[in-house]
Amino acid sequence: MQEIIIIGGGLAGAEASWQILKRGGKVRLYEMKPERFSPAHRSEKLAELVCSNSLKSKSPENASGLLKQEMKLFGSLVMESAEKFAVPAGEALAVDREPFSGYITDQLLAEPGLELIREEVTAIPAQGIVIIATGPLSSEGMAKEIERITGSDRLYFYDAIAPVIYAESINMTVAFRQSRYDKGGADYLNCPMSREEYERFYQELIQADLVPLREFEMPKFFEGCLPIEEMARRGKETLCYGPMKPKGLSDPRTRAEPFAAVQLRQEDLSAELYGMVGFQTRLKYPEQERIFRLIPGLEQAEFARLGSMHRNTYLHSPGLLNPDLSLKTDPRIFFAGQISGVEGYLESASCGIAAGIYAWFRSQGREPPMIPKESVIGALVNYVSFPRETGFVPINANWGIFPELIPRVKKQDKKKLLAERALVATGEYLAKLSAGR
Ligand SMILES: Cc1cc2nc3c(=O)[nH]c(=O)nc-3n(C[C@H](O)[C@H](O)[C@H](O)COP(=O)(O)OP(=O)(O)OC[C@H]3O[C@@H](n4cnc5c(N)ncnc54)[C@H](O)[C@@H]3O)c2cc1C
Known part of the structure; x- marks a missing residue:
């Protein structure tokens, strides 16, 4: 039986191993x-x-x-351990971290098909099926190796993430569609601001609480990618010459150029998500919600994700990976976990679950059935592998990554129906897997 090599024993590597071992496969x-x-x-x-x-x-x-419900259907070891070692946390699932990791380690080591080698890998094995799951803090040697096989322009080391907003929560009586100077179609949504609105926003922004950086994350901001609060501190109107530049825009309500404008750009094919252009930030999450809702048109904004800036090694994976998370140029190599762009x-x-199943099928010389895009896991894998023209940012589970419900439904019914559809699709998929198809 062909052994599958997994590099990185984090969350993704552990789940990928478990999926393969549970199918009778062998893992190094x-x-x-x-x-x-x-x-x-910190922990071993x-x-x-x-x-x-x-x-x-x-x-x-x-x-x-x-996502938790789906993972349980897939027999997730991480979810099994999380439920065993859950600590009280209201609506959240929080765990006692040491026994949580300890249980996962013990369960894996108890599997006869697993060989665990405590060693840094800096060269991807030239043969065999390999899953790379070295995470957002992949060792330098591995990062170099990944750059070698993917091209250096495809591996990113910092996340400078701007918030992403659900389209349906944007007030379209205020926001208007236009590109600056009408160049390139009316692709952007613009949230216009008067001088008074800008000044209030600016004052809040420069006083807001920031997330402290860890020592290894000391700011090495690229000038082209400064956090907005940093830019704001350079001068009261700096933002009006940067991401909030109003030039070439005309507010249909006043037929005049606004004092400043925040631009939103479509993030996904179904136009459910809009990113705040140039709004990468280190503001604390509650501060982001409070301050960004001062922007006209975003008073009721619901955020699919909030902004952040942190160390994160990840692939610019769309176009680089196949839908099964294998590398287009060398399909025996799979990527899983945060390095793949989730x-x-x-x-x-959960990305480890997908990569484990797909790699196991490959080791059997069979094509794997694809996890349906209607499920959270399938939608996440689709998000990282689907080729796109627009910018790619790592994303967590959110309602905007699903294919549209057909026919469209009322907003208040949407989440429930998406969840029902996801669980049915996951159930059907797993039935197909166990029937060996
Ligand atoms: C500082 C930081 C804080 C984060 N906080 C959160 C949070 O609070 N909540 C949240 O949901 N997400 C958080 N994340 C994001 C992310 O979800 C986690 O990092 C998550 O652990 C990623 O899972 P993974 O399996 O992809 O990588 P990891 O869990 O990091 O696993 C990768 C493993 O690979 C090993 N490894 C690396 N290089 C090599 C090599 N060359 N050879 C062999 N082994 C190697 C590492 O030692 C590690 O055990 C954080 C990320 C970072 C960087």
């Missing part, structure tokens, strides 16, 4: 701890949670809650 798992630790990892255990102990919402009203503990783990 390389993990560099304790020989080497990334700047954030596999599937370590490097920061918060929260795995986010359990609510079925939340895409993260739905964001978050469970998103990374």
Whole structure:
């Protein structure tokens, strides 16, 4: 039986291993701890949670809650351990991190098909099926190796993330469609501001609380990618010459150029999500919600994700990966977890589930059935692999990544119907898998 090599024993690597082992496959798992630790990892255990102990919402009203249900259907080891070692956290699922990782490590080590090698890998094996799951803090040697096989322009080292907003929460009686100077079609949504509105926004912005950076994250901001609060601190009207430049725009309500404008750009094919252009930020999450809702047109904005700036090694994967997460130029190599462009503990783990199933099928010389895009897991994998022209940012589970419901339904019914459809599709998929098709 062909052994599958997995590099990185984090959340994705652990789940990928589990899916293969549970199907009777063999895994050689390389993990560099304790020989080497990334700047954030501390424990020798596999599937370590490097920061918060929260795995986010359990609510079925939340895409993260739905993801948990799907993972359980797939027999997720991470979810099994999370439920065993859950600590009280209201609507969220939070865990006691040490026993959580300990249980996952023990369960994997108890599998006869697993060989765990505690060693840093800096060269991708030239033969065999390989899953790369070295995470957002992949070792330098591995990052160089990934650059070698994908091209250096395809590996990113910092996330400068601007918030993403659900289209349906934007007030379209205020926001208007136009490109600056009408160049390139009316592709942008513009939120216009008067001088008074801008000044109020500016004052709040420069006083807002920021997320502290860790030592290994000390700002190495690129000038072209400064956080907006940093830009604002350089001068009261700096933003009006940067991302909030109103030039070439005309507010249909006043037929005049606004004092400033925030531009929103479509993020997904179904136009459910809009990103705030140039609004990468280190503001604390509640501050972002409070201050960005001061922007005219965004008073009721619902955020699919908030902005952040942190160290994160990830592939610009669309166009680089096949729909099964294998590399187009060398399909025996798969990517899983945060390095593939998803964001978050469970998103990374669930991506490991997908890569594990797909790699196992490949090892059997069979084409894997694709996890349906109607499920959160399938939609995340589709998000990272689907080729696109517009910018790509790592994303966590949210309602905007699903294919549209047909026929369209009322807003208040949407999440429930999307969740029902996701669970039915996952059930059908798993039935197909167990029938060996
Ligand atoms: C500082 C930081 C804080 C974060 N906080 C959160 C949070 O609070 N909540 C959240 O949902 N997400 C958070 N994330 C994002 C992300 O979800 C987690 O990093 C998650 O652990 C990613 O899972 P993974 O399996 O892709 O990578 P990891 O869990 O990091 O696993 C990768 C593994 O590969 C090993 N490895 C690396 N290079 C090599 C090599 N060359 N050879 C062998 N082994 C190697 C590492 O030691 C590690 O064990 C954070 C990310 C960072 C960087």
